[in-house]
Amino acid sequence: xxxxxxxxxxxxxxxxxxxxxxxxxxxxxxxxxxxxxxxxxxxxxxxxxxxxxxxxxxxxxxxxxxxxxxxxxxxxxxxxxxxxxxxxxxxxxxxxxxxxxxxxxxxxxxxxxxxxxxxxxxxxxxxxxxxxxxxxxxxxxxxxxxxxxxxxxxxxxxxxxxxxxxxxxxxxxxxxxxxxxxxxxxxxxxxxxxxxxxxxxxxxxxxxxxxxxxxxxxxxxxxxxxxxxxxxxxxxxxxxxxxxxxxxxxxxxxxxxxxxxxxxxxxxxxxxxxxxxxxxxxxxxxxxxxxxxxxxxxxxxxxxxxxxxxxxxxxxxxxxxxxxxxxxxxxxxxxxxxxxxx
Amino acid sequence: xxxxxxxxxxxxxxxxxxxxxxxxxxxxxxxxxxxxxxxxxxxxxxxxxxxxxxxxxxxxxxxxxxxxxxxxxxxxxxxxxxxxxxxxxxxxxxxxxxxxxxxxxxxxxxxxxxxxxxxxxxxxxxxxxxxxxxxxxxxxxxxxxxxxxxxxxxxxxxxxxxxxxxxxxxxxxxxxxxxxxxxxxxxxxxxxxxxxxxxxxxxxxxxxxxxxxxxxxxxxxxxxxxxxxxxxxxxxxxxxxxxxxxxxxxxxxxxxxxxxxxxxxxxxxxxxxxxxxxxxxxxxxxxxxxxxxxxxxxxxxxxxxxxxxxxxxxxxxxxxxxxxxxxxxxxxxxxxxx
Numbered sequence: 114x115x116x117x118x119x120x121x122x123x124x125x126x127x128x129x130x131x132x133x134x135x136x137x138x139x140x141x142x143x144x145x146x147x148x149x150x151x152x153x154x155x156x157x158x159x160x161x162x163x164x165x166x167x168x169x170x171x172x173x174x175x176x177x178x179x180x181x182x183x184x185x186x187x188x189x190x191x192x193x194x195x196x197x198x199x200x201x202x203x204x205x206x207x208x209x210x211x212x213x214x215x216x217x218x219x220x221x222x223x224x225x226x227x228x229x230x231x232x233x234x235x236x237x238x239x240x241x242x243x244x245x246x247x248x249x250x251x252x253x254x255x256x257x258x259x260x261x262x263x264x265x266x267x268x269x270x271x272x273x274x275x276x277x278x279x280x281x282x283x284x285x286x287x288x289x290x291x292x293x294x295x296x297x298x299x300x301x302x303x304x305x306x307x308x309x310x311x312x313x314x315x316x317x318x319x320x321x322x323x324x325x326x327x328x329x330x331x332x333x334x335x336x337x338x339x340x341x342x343x344x345x346x347x348x349x350x351x352x353x354x355x356x357x358x359x360x361x362x363x364x365x366x367x368x369x370x371x372x373x374x375x376x377x378x379x380x381x382x383x384x385x386x387x388x389x390x391x392x393x394x395x396x397x398x399x400x401x402x403x404x405x406x407x408x409x410x411x412x413x414x415x416x417x418x419x420x421x422x423x424x425x426x427x428x429x430x431x432x433x434x435x436x437x438x439x440x441x442x443x444x445x446x447x448x449x450x451x452x453x454x455x
Numbered sequence: 456x457x458x459x460x461x462x463x464x465x466x467x468x469x470x471x472x473x474x475x476x477x478x479x480x481x482x483x484x485x486x487x488x489x490x491x492x493x494x495x496x497x498x499x500x501x502x503x504x505x506x507x508x509x510x511x512x513x514x515x516x517x518x519x520x521x522x523x524x525x526x527x528x529x530x531x532x533x534x535x536x537x538x539x540x541x542x543x544x545x546x547x548x549x550x551x552x553x554x555x556x557x558x559x560x561x562x563x564x565x566x567x568x569x570x571x572x573x574x575x576x577x578x579x580x581x582x583x584x585x586x587x588x589x590x591x592x593x594x595x596x597x598x599x600x601x602x603x604x605x606x607x608x609x610x611x612x613x614x615x616x617x618x619x620x621x622x623x624x625x626x627x628x629x630x631x632x633x634x635x636x637x638x639x640x641x642x643x644x645x646x647x648x649x650x651x652x653x654x655x656x657x658x659x660x661x662x663x664x665x666x667x668x669x670x671x672x673x674x675x676x677x678x679x680x681x682x683x684x685x686x687x688x689x690x691x692x693x694x695x696x697x698x699x700x701x702x703x704x705x706x707x708x709x710x711x712x713x714x715x716x717x718x719x720x721x722x723x724x725x726x727x728x729x730x731x732x733x734x735x736x737x738x739x740x741x742x743x744x745x746x747x748x749x750x751x752x753x754x755x756x757x758x759x760x761x762x763x764x765x766x767x768x769x770x771x772x773x774x775x776x777x778x779x780x781x782x783x784x785x786x787x788x789x790x791x792x793x
Contacts, residue, residue, distance in 0.1 A: 232750025234759075257753040259555040314639050323553050323751035323758060343729035346643055346737060349721065349747050360630065361641045 195223035196416035202229075202236015202249030204350060205274060205326060205369055206405045209438050210249060213424040216432070220423075224416055233257065233325045240408050241266060246417045248408040251325025267412060270404040271425040273439035275370045276330050277381040277389035277401070279355070281362050286310045288383035294334060297365060300341030305363060317345035318357045318366035326351065330367045333401040333452075334384060355379055371437030391439050397448030404441065522770065529767025531760040538562050543764060549728060551758035553751075562761040566728055568768070570740035573731065574645060574720065575713040578652035583706060586660035587695075590702075593661075594668045595690050606665070612658035621719030624651040629723055638735035643725030646734045651719050656709035663708055667701020668694055700783045707783070711776040715769065717742030741765050 200210055207230045214226040231239075233250040234257050240248025241262040248254075251274075254263040278294065280286055289297070289308060296302040297315055306312045319340050320327040331337060348354040351368045358364040359378045370389060373381055381389050384401065393399035407421050423429055430440045532538050536558045546563025589609070593601025624647060633642035671694050679689040695702070725737020726747065745762050752759040 230750075234751045234753050238754045256554055257756075259755075262555075316640055321747040321751065323748045325751065343727060345727060346640060347726035347728070347739070347747065357641070357643075360633075364641075 194221045194416050194419040196225075196414055198224070198226045198247065198414065198417045198420050199245040200226070200228045200236075200247035200249055200407070200420075201231050201239050201245045202247075203233045203251050203325060203405065204230045205251055205371070206249045206271075206407075208371065209272065209405075209433065209436055210407075210424065212432065212436060213429055214420070216429070217420055217423050221419070224420075226416075226420055232323075234323065237266075237408060240410055243410060246409065246413060247421070250406045250408060251403065252328060253406070254408055265410060266408040267410075269407045269409070269421045269425065270441050271407050271421060272405050272433055272441050273394065273402050273444060274329075274405050275389055275391065275394045275399065275402040275437075275439060276326060276334065276367050277370055277373065278334065278365060278367050278384065279358055279373070279379045279381055280365045281358055282378055282380050283362055284310060284313070284380075286382060287380075288386050288388075290385050291334070291336065294384060295336065295338050298335055298340045299338050300344045313363040316361045316364040317341065318354050318361075318364050319345045319347050320351075320354065320367075321347055321349065326367065326369060329403045330401060333403070334367070369437065374435075374437045391434060391437075394439050395443050395445055395448060397445050397451050400451060402439065402448075402452070405438070525763070525767045525770050528760070528763035529770075530764070531755075532562055532757075532764040536562070536757050536760060543761075544568065547730065549761075551756075551761045553753055553756055553758040555753045555756050558757050560757055562757070562764070564741070564744075564761070564765055564768075566730055567739055567741045567744050567765065569730055570645075570724070570738040571714060571742070573738070574648045574652055574724070574740060575710055577645065577649035577734075578656060578713050579706065579710060581649060582653035582657050582709075583660065586657050586705070586709075587664055587702060589657075589661045590664035590668055590705075591690055591695075594665050595686070595694060601665075606662075609658045609661050613662070617655065617716055617719040620651055620655050621722035624719065624723045632735065636735050640725060640727070640737050643723060643727075643737040644735045645724070645731045645738055647723040648720045648740075649734075651723055652713045652716060655716060655719060656713050659712055660705040660709040663705030664698070664702045667698035667705065670701070671697045703783045704780050707776050707780050711773055714772060714776075715742065717746045721746055741769055 200214075207228065210228045214228050218224055218226055228249075229245075233252055236245070236248035237250050237254050237257045238248075239245045241254075241258055248266070250257070254266050254268065258266075278289065284305065286305065286308070293302065293308045297308070298317065298319075300317070302308060303315050304312065305315055317340070319342070322342065327340070331340065346357060348357055348366075351372045354366045354368060355372060355376065355378070358366050365382075370381075370391065373379070383389065384399070387393050387398045389399055389401070394402045407424070409417055409421070412418065413421070424433070425441060433440060532543060533540060543562055543564055545565050546561060547565040548561030548563040549566065550560045551562050552558055552560040589605070593605040593609075597605075628647050628650060629642035631642065632638070632644060632647055636642075638644060675693050675697055676689050679693045684692070720740055721743035724740060724743060726739045726743055727737040728739055729736075731738040745765055748758065749762055752762065
């Protein structure tokens, strides 16, 4: 009799545990599963930035003075915000958004900000249907959503991102012309000796066709020419792309500057003699860059607005440049004009 | 999979014994209060039975729901964007439009389908002789060592996550192929993907085949020895033919695992969207392409739908494998009466 009771009790309780586990699994799986991997990668990136901040600041000499003067004003305006903010989307923006969330929460202890990856398409979809407060994207919402859904979203251009062609560090190539670059990425040039390098086969390393990085590189570096997908190695993320380039002497690919901070295993290649630096991006001589977007559904909550203002504001600008991103407000008129013309 | 079946088996056995136990206790309970009978039966019988039935139905509904969802999403390429099934299966023009409403691109998935078939087929060719050899060794030739050392070792292999296999492949196999054969695109190749898959499905085939060989009736072997056969003759002429359906089941289960594997393959296959020229050239497959593009494509757009169609194709292929297993195991192992 007692034995039976114990059996029954354990059966019922184990069923209850199973049911609870199922519910918990359904509730959280959609977001957490996608974000764990990028989260791990970005903490590493954040740790690196602290040490490299000083080095990267030299790239933005002109900007240092006005940043310092406006820091005090920004700090006082960001007082006492509370609430929960969730953000998801672009993996290119993820390391920055996470670093910004961390320091924003330090200043506003009542605020909880959760940042996930998942890709630009996923971020836009989730902000449009209300599952997150902020959708991070490399591209305009109109490109990934239908017109009705895109019209409800408000675009915030929080920073700029500069893309650079990269090659193996041992390859004797420092700059390519736009024509050479197009010829290489469309598969017409297959040996480095044809563009002034050593006698070495060219190995193309690209990103998936839905990638925001690829779309930007295609539009501004390759003048809209489609890459030769049938002759290239495709990598899921910029980290894997860099690893592939490190391992193959003749490899060429492209990544955002944020991935090149403190990296000596690959080297960035100039385009038409212009080196891919933040300075050259600001003054308009380097052309391969784009805005990173944070979309809100309508104006967004107070906390979401405060966070977006913080990440694009002056107080965070130094850290932002230290991570390899560009400050949107520093873009010169020439740069914007040349960008819009493309 | 095997253990699930076993669990269901023991539950069913227990259920058969319940009524007898109830009768005994029932008569005791009746002495005290016959009014409580209804609640008593609820607690002792219907509650447990209800939970088990509920869980079972839930799983069945879940499976059907996933199938229906994939069917609805996956057929969008043909119904909403008006591509033909033949184009999807046999064209290699993959250029779907990645916007929410745009259409008119190509959705030919032939490169990915060929990549999946080729890598899985090669993996099977490579590993099946080794897997069956290992199964024979651990059951017939060295059953004691097999049971104590070999079997646990093989079972550990099953539990290793695929990302680990992929990572090892990326750091050991890919540079090795690159240094030995010097292919143009580095070591990323069909060969690397096939070897990684072969290592991954080895334990699946071995354990299922070993179970099948072990369950060959002892009388078969004794009859063989009685006729003067050597041990190898008994293995080759009697045990292997008798356990053929079990071994085939193991091979198909291994093939199903290889077909569904995304991560490990994606890391070493190179993901070049072209038919491979030889074993050393890179290509792409269904699962790696889905994983690479699913997050960034516009939801409901042509590119997104084409990926869902590939997911539906994978679902149908795995259903085909399950169907084949049932077809084969339906013939069953020959039984002898004791």
